[in-house]
Amino acid sequence: MADAVLTLRPPLIEGNKSIAQVTHDVCAPMEARPTSLWWAALAVSSSLLLLGVVAIAYQVAVGVGTWGLNRTVGWAFDITNFVFWIGIGHAGTLISAILFLFRQRWRTSVNRAAEAMTIFAVMCAGIFPVIHTGRPWFAYWLIPYPNTRGSLWVNFRSPLVWDFFAISTYFTVSAMFWFIGLLPDLATIRDRATAKWRRKLAGLLSLGWNGSYRAWQRYEVVYLMLAGLGTPLVISVHTIVSWDFATSVLPGWHATLFPPYFVAGAIFSGMAMVLTLMIIARKLMRLEDYITVRHIDRMSKLVILTSGIVGLSYGTEFFTALYSGSPYEQFIFLNRALGPMFWAYWTMVSCNVFIPQLLWFRKVRASVPAVFAISIFVNVGMWFERFVIIVTSLSRDFLPSNWFHYAPTRVEIATLLGSFGLFFTLFLLFCRFVPVIAVAEVKGVLKYGLTHGKSHAEAVHE
Amino acid sequence: MSRRFLVGVFENEQDTLEAIRLSRRRGFNIVDVYAPYAVHGVEEAMGLAPSRLPWIVFALGVLGGGLKVWFEFWTTAIDWPINVGGKPFNSLPAFVPVTFEVMVLFAAVGAVVSFFFVCGLYPGKRSVLPVPGVTDNRFAVVLEETDSRFEPAEVQRMFEGLHAVQVEAQIGEEGD
Numbered sequence: 001m002a003d004a005v006l007t008l009r010p011p012l013i014e015g016n017k018s019i020a021q022v023t024h025d026v027c028a029p030m031e032a033r034p035t036s037l038w039w040a041a042l043a044v045s046s047s048l049l050l051l052g053v054v055a056i057a058y059q060v061a062v063g064v065g066t067w068g069l070n071r072t073v074g075w076a077f078d079i080t081n082f083v084f085w086i087g088i089g090h091a092g093t094l095i096s097a098i099l100f101l102f103r104q105r106w107r108t109s110v111n112r113a114a115e116a117m118t119i120f121a122v123m124c125a126g127i128f129p130v131i132h133t134g135r136p137w138f139a140y141w142l143i144p145y146p147n148t149r150g151s152l153w154v155n156f157r158s159p160l161v162w163d164f165f166a167i168s169t170y171f172t173v174s175a176m177f178w179f180i181g182l183l184p185d186l187a188t189i190r191d192r193a194t195a196k197w198r199r200k201l202a203g204l205l206s207l208g209w210n211g212s213y214r215a216w217q218r219y220e221v222v223y224l225m226l227a228g229l230g231t232p233l234v235i236s237v238h239t240i241v242s243w244d245f246a247t248s249v250l251p252g253w254h255a256t257l258f259p260p261y262f263v264a265g266a267i268f269s270g271m272a273m274v275l276t277l278m279i280i281a282r283k284l285m286r287l288e289d290y291i292t293v294r295h296i297d298r299m300s301k302l303v304i305l306t307s308g309i310v311g312l313s314y315g316t317e318f319f320t321a322l323y324s325g326s327p328y329e330q331f332i333f334l335n336r337a338l339g340p341m342f343w344a345y346w347t348m349v350s351c352n353v354f355i356p357q358l359l360w361f362r363k364v365r366a367s368v369p370a371v372f373a374i375s376i377f378v379n380v381g382m383w384f385e386r387f388v389i390i391v392t393s394l395s396r397d398f399l400p401s402n403w404f405h406y407a408p409t410r411v412e413i414a415t416l417l418g419s420f421g422l423f424f425t426l427f428l429l430f431c432r433f434v435p436v437i438a439v440a441e442v443k444g445v446l447k448y449g450l451t452h453g454k455s456h457a458e459a460v461h462e
Numbered sequence: 463m464s465r466r467f468l469v470g471v472f473e474n475e476q477d478t479l480e481a482i483r484l485s486r487r488r489g490f491n492i493v494d495v496y497a498p499y500a501v502h503g504v505e506e507a508m509g510l511a512p513s514r515l516p517w518i519v520f521a522l523g524v525l526g527g528g529l530k531v532w533f534e535f536w537t538t539a540i541d542w543p544i545n546v547g548g549k550p551f552n553s554l555p556a557f558v559p560v561t562f563e564v565m566v567l568f569a570a571v572g573a574v575v576s577f578f579f580v581c582g583l584y585p586g587k588r589s590v591l592p593v594p595g596v597t598d599n600r601f602a603v604v605l606e607e608t609d610s611r612f613e614p615a616e617v618q619r620m621f622e623g624l625h626a627v628q629v630e631a632q633i634g635e636e637g638d
Contacts, residue, residue: 019474019498019599144537153537157546157556165563173570180574187589188498188597207578208587211596213495215581217505221513222577226570229519233566240559443499 012106012445015289019443023188026437029285030189031198034432037284045424052418055411056131064134066411072404073394077412078132079244080386081419084269085125086167086241087262087382089174090234091270092118094302096177097230100223106298108441109290113281114274115178116434120426121273122171124419129163131415159243166240173233177226180219183209184440238266245389252332252393257320261313268306268352269382275299275375277427279368281436290437293366300365303356303378310385311353328398336392340405344388351381464633466607467493468614469592470621471600471628475501478601481624482507485605490612493604496596515580519573526568530561593630600627 017025059066069076092114099107130136142164144154154161186206193199209215242262245253255261275296282291321333336345355377358364365371396403430436472478478497482504485492492508531554538544539551549556578584592602603621607614618629 023498023598144533151542153542155544155546156534156538156560157549157553159559162559162563165560169563169567172567176570176574180577183583184499184597190589191591191594191597203589204585206589207583207585208589209583209597210589210591211496211498213497213504213508214510215583216497216500217510218513218515218577218581220500221515222573225516225519225573229566229570229573233563236559236562236566243559440499444501 011447012109012292012294013290013442014292017289017446019446022437022443022446023192023439025287025290026185026435026439026442027189027192030432030435031194035284038428038432041284042425042428045421045428048417048421049425050418050421051414052421055414055418056127059411059415060131060136064132066409068407068409068412070404070406072397072402073391073406075394076387076391076406077408077416078128080383080390081416082125082128082132083241083262083386083390084383085121085128085419085423087238087266087269087386088273089118089121089125089170089270090238090263090266091272091274092116092121093170093174093230093234094267094270095274096181097227097234100227101231104298105445106295108438108445109292109295110274110278110299111441112178112181112434112438113277113430113436115174115181116427116430117270117274117277118174119171119178120423120430121270122167122174123426124423126167126171127419127422129160129167159240159247162240163244166237170233170237173226173230177223177230180222180226181438181441182434183207183219184211185435185438187211188439189435235263238263241266250393250397251321251326251328252336252389255317255320257313257317261310261317264306264309264313265352265382265385268303268310269378271299271303271306272375272378272382275303275371276379279372279375281431285431285436287437290442293368296368296371297362297365300359300371300374303374304359307352307356307359307378314349314353332393332396335396336388339392339396341388341392341395344384345392348381348384348388351377352385355381467592467632467634468605468607468612468617469628469630469632470603470605470617470624470626471593471595471630472603472621472624472626473600475601477624477626478603479503479507481603481621481626484620484624485603485617490617491606491608493606494592495604496592496600496602498597498599498601501601515573515576518576519569522572523565523569526572527561527565529568530564531557534560592632593628 013022067077095107095114096111096118100111130139133139142154142161144156183206186202187209190199190202190206193202239259239262242258246255246258248254278291278299279296282288318333318337321329324330336342355374358370358374364374391406395406470481472481475497478495478501482492482495486507486509495504495508497504534557535552535554538553543551545551591597592604593600596602605612605617614631621629
């Protein structure tokens with residue numbers, strides 16, 4: 001099978017797996033008892049989640065006054081976390097939708113987990129605007145429904161309403177996309193399950209999927225449609241998030257650069273988070289043959305690309321501000337780099353622009369611990385990016401008598417930690433109960449490289 | 463009325479594709495093909511008509527976008543016009559983002575729902591596999607014995623020549 005002539009490209013999956021082996025490798029860990037490492041990780045993440053639940057209950061009961069906000073800095077930690085989490089989600093859609101349209105078949109090993117990450121990140125993100133409303137029990141007022149308040153409609157001119165529509169659409173579409181991808185794998189789980197409850201549950205969720213090609217044909221069409229819709233959707237979501245800022249008149253926010261800058265930043269941060277999670281998951285679930293060093297290498301290259309775009313954006317906004325002739329714009333940017341929050345600005349630049357440059361070296365990309373460390377730096381840096389944008393612009397605006405500083409309270413920090421707790425708890429549960437690798441898609445690329453371009457039968461017959 | 467089927471079970475996609483092509487060339491009625499993953503080229507080999515789902519998706523997208531523009535216009539300019547920062551009541555450019563989102567939502571939900579509907583997939587549906595393993599590592603080509611031209615023994619030889627691991631005659635009720 002593996003003729004020397006035909007082995008032109010390295011295969012995507014290592015270990016020369018058979019189709020049945022793929023099913024087994026992915027499904028067996030779910031059927032075995034969880035490892036102690038998994039329990040330890042779940043203990044940590046669920047403790048953080050509990051901390052977050054307590055913090056949110058406290059701030060909802062007492063009020064938003066428990067935060068470090070003041071009249072000058074009205075947005076800070078909460079909105080930073082919101083933008084951070086939404087951004088994380090975007091890499092999942094990049095991998096599942098955009099790379100699908102670009103026919104990047106290596107994505108099959110990582111797309112399931114990346115899409116799960118998207119869904120969990122959007123859930124984390126969704127918490128923050130809801131508690132930021134101050135009265136989360138009225139959050140449903142965001143929905144334009146006929147009501148007894150005279151039928152007072154939402155203000156469709158407001159970017160915050162756009163945001164509500166963008167995020168809820170994004171969540172719905174991502175969840176459906178994920179489920180559609182999962183459908184054949186749920187059928188595989190159903191048909192190999194020995195435990196009755198597992199067969200019942202997978203049977204219910206797999207909707208009677210039986211691998212019939214009449215369904216496969218439409219499945220592929222729907223998958224393509226969702227990828228085609230998901231691609232502009234993901235760009236629109238972060239564009240709209242950036243408009244939350246850009247449609248205001250505040251120096252440092254009011255920039256036409258914001259949409260592309262935010263979209264690139266979102267994909268950059270999400271790619272780093274995908275790397276973080278994949279490196280953990282391949283160790284935890286022993287999937288080194290599926291998520292290979294080559295996969296990590298390709299994702300690292302995407303990190304360099306987006307890091308470059310983000311770096312260019314930092315430079316462009318700085319230059320535009322200095323060149324604008326507006327003293328307020330000029331001041332805001334000099335204040336970011338040299339003012340009291342200079343440390344946050346330079347953390348952002350170092351983590352997002354300088355450190356990722358190490359990935360230009362093949363040796364660094366080939367070293368899993370190095371890539372893992374860099375991905376953590378990028379995660380930190382991208383959180384600081386949002387913090388810098390939000391807090392520095394607000395804390396020193398047009399009138400010096402308005403100027404005030406901001407420091408987070410314990411409640412805010414606990415809420416941030418809680419969102420990480422929610423994210424990792426959900427991800428760990430996902431690793432246990434859902435096939436981490438898209439089984440049906442990986443089976444399709446097993447021979448990739450060996451008989452690339454034409455089927456083996458054709459290659460032999462000619 | 464019962465129908466008679468012949469099921470050829472294969473181990474890889476190349477043999478399956480070849481079996482489909484041969485069966486089609488010889489004019490057999492291919493009831494269906496079962497595969498653990500989407501194999502490139504099966505729909506051409508089977509001669510399936512292209513799916514019409516994209517049209518449904520397109521129509522629903524247009525419908526969703528259209529409805530949303532109308533709704534935004536109706537709420538902000540007709541039902542209860544409110545002066546927000548001196549902006550015109552009919553602020554069409556500001557309606558673009560939400561219109562886009564709702565268009566995508568309609569198209570995507572419509573795509574998925576119509577996919578389930580057309581394929582007859584619903585929660586709790588009993589799955590009917592022609593042979594066990596088609597969701598794991600087996601490929602199955604199901605032919606129907608329609609007329610006397612169909613010689614089961616000969617077809618069996620044809621399948622076995624393509625390394626079929628199993629050839630099975632099945633009798634099914636109306637609708638497989």
